[in-house]
Amino acid sequence: MRKKVLSMLLATSMVAGIVMGCGQTQEAVNSADEAKTETADNSEDKQNVSESEQESVTLRFAWWGGDERNAATLEVIEQFEALHPGVTIEGEPGSSDGYHDKLATQLASGTAADIVQIDPETMPTFVDSGDYFVDLNTTSIDMSNFEANYIGLQINGNYDGKQLGLPTGIAGPAILVNKDVADKYGVDLTKTDIQWEDFIEMGKTVHEQDPEAYLFCINKEYITNLFVLTLEKQKAGKVYDSDGKLVITQDDLTSIFTYIKELYDNNVVAPASYQASYIGDDIQGDANWIAGKYVAAPCYISTVDVMVAANPSANYVAGSLPVAADAKDGGFASNTPQLLAITKSCSNPEIAAEFLDYFFNNEKALETLGATRSVPPTQKARDICAANGKLTQIVTDAADIAVAIGGTPNDKISSSEEAKTILYDAVEAIGYGQISPEQAAEEVYEQYKDLEK
Amino acid sequence: MRKKSFTKRSYQAYLYLLPWFIGLVVLQLVPFVSSFVYSFNDYTVGSKLDFVGLANYVKLFTKDKDFWNSLKVTILFALYTVPGKVILALLVAMFLNRNIRGINAVRTLYYIPSLFGGSVAIALLWRLMFMDNGVVNAMLSKLGFGSISFLGDTKLALPTICLLEIWQFGSSMVMLLAALKNVPKELYEAADIDGSGKITKFFHITLPQISPILFFAILNQNIQELQNFTSPYTITGGGPMKSTNVLGILLYKEGFSYFKMGYASAISWIEFAIILVFTLVLFGSSKFWVHYADE
Structure with missing residues (x-):
């Protein structure tokens, strides 16, 4: 009998707890x-x-x-x-x-x-x-x-x-350069007025000297977010206008994907099959970055310290961000x-x-x-950080470069996860040699059209 | 008097069941019905339901190339994993079904991988082991073999993930071991007298005797693997080239990356239908190969 009473009390208290929980929510x-x-x-x-x-x-x-x-x-x-x-x-x-x-x-x-x-x-x-x-x-x-x-x-x-x-x-884009490695291969990513084509030539120079070395530590997500999205804005000014209508043309996309193909074909970046092991934001885990086999890592101001921490013994400088001569926008949005x-x-x-x-x-x-x-x-906060040494010089330099070049922030359609996934897939397919730049541009353009408002 | 006592006991039983029932309704029944309703609507998180009839299903079957790819990958995933897991579980169970010294410790060791089932940590460990400059490739190069891109090769990525699932065979192994222990020894003795060999005894005594448990193991694993998400999502994120993009990942991306809950719900119902069909086929086939003691 005592057990029964105890059981009843327990069950009642559990139910009461639920009811009370609901009451509290209300x-x-x-x-x-x-x-x-x-x-x-x-x-x-x-x-x-x-x-x-x-x-x-x-x-x-x-x-x-x-x-x-x-x-x-x-x-x-x-x-x-x-x-x-x-x-x-x-x-x-x-x-x-x-x-x-x-x-x-x-x-x-x-x-x-x-x-x-x-x-x-x-x-x-x-x-x-x-x-x-x-x-x-x-x-x-x-x-x-x-x-x-x-x-x-x-x-x-x-x-x-x-x-x-x-x-x-x-925050904004940054090119974190391992100066020791850059000097070893004789490439200068800090030079002013650097152009996108310079990356190809530098990549060739590096890989010819060491078949295991590449210019950039990067994956399909970073190629998309830092190169493709930037090139889109430099080519077309904006991807979608404020009414949600597509601005970029299929020809613009073709030339962008042709450039991406050159990055892979000329071993400026590691093969797509190698990059597949480092998905999303995991580029700091790339064993070859830690081992100092890359010259630079395209990343964000907010992740510069993380990349440095992955290989802290190297000397680092902030690289320049390329802007095409006929660019309609700086492309590198700082926000x-x-x-x-x-x-x-x-x-x-x-x-x-x-x-x-x-x-x-x-x-x-x-x-x-x-x-x-x-x-x-805020300037007030930056002054306090500078006085306390809480901002590293490399981060300050990277921020200065990003702010100096600037650019229009990504519009909400092209920066949505769905639109970016379209680009991730295209970049990956180009990296694997599954489609040509023309096919990639056609597919992306059609899918971009579907996202129009 | 007797009737009154019965009523009181029923009341107590219902009271005991109430917390479970509330959980069932809130956590399972409501989402189950909601997802069915969502699947007929164009619904993004936070917006109002917009009834579109069968449009989500029509789009899935007629326009969405990713869906067909994911369907293929999901079925391949189950086809690689379920037989591999059950066969390995059976082989190990047979090996462990003997009275040798320290066998309990060995059984525990074999079961340990299953304790990590569905664990993100183990999936990450698998990625570190099989990446281009991971442990496995380091060992292969020490042995004089070339490096293999397990996770970067579109043909190898799925089997590599399946290996992780197969490795976690412990739960099936424990059930099959219990079934093997329950096979009457008299049957083997009678077969010995008749001069039957080991293979004959296995196919004519062991398999029929353990078939109900084998059936349950296959059914259970099949349902589990057709819904798998954690391993492919953590190890490859569905890549490379969507070669490991199972329906679970497609559903997750549509629902939680693009916030298209209506479309994601339609995918979940298709997945449910596929699991149901597989289960019914298994049940249908069971009458040909599953033998119950009372039959």
């Missing part, structure tokens, strides 16, 4: 709705904040990153919590793998964290899908330290005048590597805004964060 939704109403009424903002603080507020902040970024971000959270008794910010650090898949589901179901880090090239898909983010212009965040031109770009979070996210840094946004499901957007204000403007926070999210987005 409460959370209700409080989120209330908070939204409060935000709209600016006159009551301060009063609401103080009330919320007294009540004790718990917010969630989700981001992806490595150990260094995680530690710095968690420290800034602790600093903020110390200044705001009653406020708890639960950090949710994670890996970039699958981060946006999870976020998409959470946004759709209203369970996303209150503050989220987002890839700026994925942001347009979310903005198109629904009204998920708070316009930061309506909050108390002081944005005066940002350059208006910079945060005014859509890629940096500004959508039709609404600041749906704030940029965490300056933020991530955005920080407040979700509409946030239970207390004003406290979240206060946190972002602290994150982007407070000197102690900026000192703590350093360059853990690439080169900082």
Whole structure:
């Protein structure tokens, strides 16, 4: 009998737990709705904040990153919590793998964290899908330290005048040159006015001297993102116009894919079958990069330090980025590597805004964060980093080159994962010699047409 | 009085079942029905459902070259893996079905790879082992052989991933070992008296006796391998040239990279139908080769 009573109690408590869980969710939704109403009424903002603080507020902040970024971000959270008794910010650090898949589901179901880090090239898909983010212009965040031109770009979070996210840094392409290897083979990737054709000649020079050596450590994803997308903009100015109509022509694509074929045929890059082992962002794991068999690695400003760490004993310099003489655009877009946004499901957007204000403007926070999210987005933060030695010279040099050349950010259609996959497949097929540049251009053009709005 | 007691017990049983039932509805039944509804809609995450009838299915069968490639790769994956895994499990189970010293430790050792089933870490390890400058190629070159591009060759990438799956044969092996131990010894003794050889005993006694478990192992592995995602996604990402792009990866990319949930749901239902057909064929064939003790 006693066992029966105990079993009944346990089963009842489990069911009650579920029911209570549902109840709490409803409460959370209700409080989120209330908070939204409060935000709209600016006159009551301060009063609401103080009330919320007294009540004790718990917010969630989700981001992806490595150990260094995680530690710095968690420290800034602790600093903020110390200044705001009653406020708890639960950090949710994670890996970039699958981060946006999870976020998409959470946004759709209203369970996303209150503050989220987002890839700026994925942001347009979310903005198109629904009204998920708070316009930061309506909050108390002081944005005066940002350059208006910079945060005014859509890629940096500004959508039709609404600041749906704030940029965490300056990112862009970089050519990281292993100077020791470059000198050994007698190639100079730092020369000014470098042209795309120079890469072919240099690649030949390197491979002729050592059949195991190549000019570039790269894979199909990096060829696409750093070479093909850039060439597309240099050739056509833009891939799609603001109305979503295709601008680039099949002839443009043919000449781009002809160039990509030359990269493979002349052993400027390793064979496609070799590259297949290093998929996605895994180029720093390439054993031949670690062994110093490549002259340079086309990468991003935000990953320069990662590439250096893979082979730290070498001497590095930043290479120049080629711009064709008849280029319609610089092509090399410099923009933020991530955005920080407040979700509409946030239970207390004003406290979240206060946190972002602290994150982007407070000197102690900026000192703590350093360059853990690439080169900082504000001059104030860059000065602090430079003074503390938290920005390496190679990263600063790479950022200077990228900013000097610049270019139009990728439009949201051509930078979507679907459009990029079309290019990945074409580049891979060319690398494997399965199709000609003309066939690749025809196929890509047809598939690009299908993506038109 | 008796009836009242029965009602009370039923009530308790339902209460016990309630957490499981809620889990079933929320985590399985609702997604199951939702995905069926989505498959008839043009639906991207966050947008409204736009009913398009059979358009997703028509597009899959008539326009999507990747779908046909993935279908072929998925079936090849199962065809390579299921027989390989079950045959190896049977051979090892027969080897372990003997009373020698330390046999329990050996059985445990053989089972260990299966504990890592579906693990991303093991898949990454496999990639490191079989990449162009990985451990296997280093060993081959030490032995004087040339380097083989296991993961870069479009013909070798799929078999290389299948090897990982076959290596994880432990769960089938444990079941088959239990089945082998239950084969009555009298049958072998009678066969010995009749002068039967080892091969005859295997095909006429062992196989029929263990056939129900063998059937279950094949069925189970078939369902599992037709849904496989982790190994090909982690090791090759579906490449090279989509030679390992199983339906699971195609579905994942459509759903979670391009956010086309309607289209991805249609793929998942096709995959479900394929698994159902394979299962029904296996069940249909079982009456010819599976022997139950009570028959």
